[in-house]
Amino acid sequence: MLDPGGKRSGAGAGRDRAPGDRGEAANAAGPLPLDRPPGEIAGMFDAIARRYDLLNRLLSAGRDRAWRARAVDALGLQGGERVLDLCTGTADLALALASPRGGAGCVVGVDFSAEMLRLGRVKTARRRPAGAVRLLRADAERIPLCDAAVDGATIGFGIRNVRDRIGALAEVRRVLRPGGRLAILEFGEPGPAPVRAMYRWYFHHLLPLVGRLGSRHRSAYAYLPASVGAFPAPPAFCELLGRAGFTDVRVDPLTFGIVYLYSARA
Numbered sequence: 001m002l003d004p005g006g007k008r009s010g011a012g013a014g015r016d017r018a019p020g021d022r023g024e025a026a027n028a029a030g031p032l033p034l035d036r037p038p039g040e041i042a043g044m045f046d047a048i049a050r051r052y053d054l055l056n057r058l059l060s061a062g063r064d065r066a067w068r069a070r071a072v073d074a075l076g077l078q079g080g081e082r083v084l085d086l087c088t089g090t091a092d093l094a095l096a097l098a099s100p101r102g103g104a105g106c107v108v109g110v111d112f113s114a115e116m117l118r119l120g121r122v123k124t125a126r127r128r129p130a131g132a133v134r135l136l137r138a139d140a141e142r143i144p145l146c147d148a149a150v151d152g153a154t155i156g157f158g159i160r161n162v163r164d165r166i167g168a169l170a171e172v173r174r175v176l177r178p179g180g181r182l183a184i185l186e187f188g189e190p191g192p193a194p195v196r197a198m199y200r201w202y203f204h205h206l207l208p209l210v211g212r213l214g215s216r217h218r219s220a221y222a223y224l225p226a227s228v229g230a231f232p233a234p235p236a237f238c239e240l241l242g243r244a245g246f247t248d249v250r251v252d253p254l255t256f257g258i259v260y261l262y263s264a265r266a
Contacts, residue, residue: 080105081151087158091120098131169244
């Protein structure tokens with residue numbers, strides 16, 4: 001989903017400050033630098049949380065639902081499993097996992113934005129999913145679960161905002177049972193040249209404008225293109241997954257490569 005700068009950075013863009021600390025420049029006039037402390041990123045998401053879901057629908061033309069469905073399918077759940085959703089934001093992916101189609105018996109969603117989690121709890125209470133959904137405020141590099149505690153894990157549009165990506169991926173590997181599957185959704189650049197040119201114009205000009213008007217936040221949706229541009233290309237990120245201890249790594253482009261689905265096994 002079109003998460004501004006890491007909608008979901010949910011759970012940890014770095015280790016400089018405690019997860020809840022806000023920086024005073026979270027709504028600065030210019031885009032947030034990519035090395036901002038996690039408290040400033042959390043503050044940014046707190047500020048845009050109320051309009052976050054609506055903007056995701058609009059800015060992705062509704063494709064975010066299909067992307068999440070592909071991530072759920074990639075886990076190959078049989079029913080009743082326990083799943084971690086890291087960088088859960090307002091819990092859309094967690095709820096998809098806990099739906100009758102998803103099949104998870106229990107989903108633990110982790111994020112570092114208190115307001116995102118509050119809205120996620122409201123949404124969960126309203127929808128009453130088939131599986132249990134528990135939302136926790138924590139850092140991606142310090143997941144509050146025991147070793148081999150979950151059968152599967154997802155990260156929806158948040159791993160690019162974590163400073164120590166290998167450290168966070170290693171944490172996911174730690175809490176996954178042996179053989180458990182990981183599915184990650186992340187933005188990329190389309191392959192076909194005409195689509196890529198249109199996408200770059202939209203991503204760098206129209207999206208920040210619409211996002212700024214819709215969220216009334218001057219920097220959040222300018223941060224998104226910058227963070228995507230700094231994220232490793234698919235082959236390099238697949239290598240990171242291998243270095244974190246994952247096997248059977250594969251990547252599938254979705255919607256012409258606007259989004260990539262990474263899957264791997266612990």
